[in-house]
Each structure stands twice: as structure tokens, then as C-alpha cells.
Amino acid sequence: MRRLELGASVGEVARACEVNPNVLHRWKRELHDYGVKAFAGNGRPRAEEERVAALERKVGRQALEIDFLQRCLQHVEEQRRLQALSTRGSSTRTSKRK
Numbered sequence: 001m002r003r004l005e006l007g008a009s010v011g012e013v014a015r016a017c018e019v020n021p022n023v024l025h026r027w028k029r030e031l032h033d034y035g036v037k038a039f040a041g042n043g044r045p046r047a048e049e050e051r052v053a054a055l056e057r058k059v060g061r062q063a064l065e066i067d068f069l070q071r072c073l074q075h076v077e078e079q080r081r082l083q084a085l086s087t088r089g090s091s092t093r094t095s096k097r098k
Contacts, residue, residue: 001031 002058003013014021024061030038 001027004028 003016004010009029010021010024013019014024027038035048
């Protein structure tokens with residue numbers, strides 16, 4: 001990044017360091033956005049990024065659980081309605097026979 005700051009082109013630095021130019025552009029953007037905290041993790045994502053990723057995974061799991069439980073509840077409600085209809089139909093027949 002210092003080479004870029006000193007005026008070297010992205011292409012020159014990319015060839016010299018054997019890095020894809022797109023990586024240099026991303027690093028340059030991160031340095032601009034985060035300053036000295038940009039590369040604090042020795043190749044690991046920043047702590048807040050790890051936390052966000054973990055929370056997103058948790059939300060995804062919970063969304064699946066909610067969807068599953070909603071389908072279970074719908075099934076139970078349908079079974080209850082069918083049972084109520086069959087019970088009502090048989091009690092009507094019994095009352096007509098009397």
C-alpha cells in the first residue's frame with residue numbers, strides 16, 4: 001500500500017508483489033474506509049464482521065425453525081378442522097335417527 005501511496009501504479013505493484021490488481025483495489029478501499037484498523041486481523045475477518053456473520057447464520061436457522069413450526073401448526077389446525085367436521089357429521093346422523 002505504501003508503494004501505491006508513493007505513486008506507483010496498481011499494475012506495477014500487482015506484478016511486483018504477485019497479487020491480483022483487484023485485490024490491491026480492495027485493500028486500498030479498506031485502508032481508506034477503516035484506516036489503521038483495516039488490516040488488524042492477520043488475514044482474519046474483523047471481529048464485528050465475524051459477529052455479523054454469526055448473527056446472520058442464527059437468523060437463518062431461526063427463520064427455518066419458524067417456517068417449520070408454522071407448517072406444523074397449519075397441519076394440526078387442518079387435522080382439528082377435519083376431526084370437528086367428522087364429529088359434527090356423525091352427531092347429526094345420531095340425532096336424526098332418534
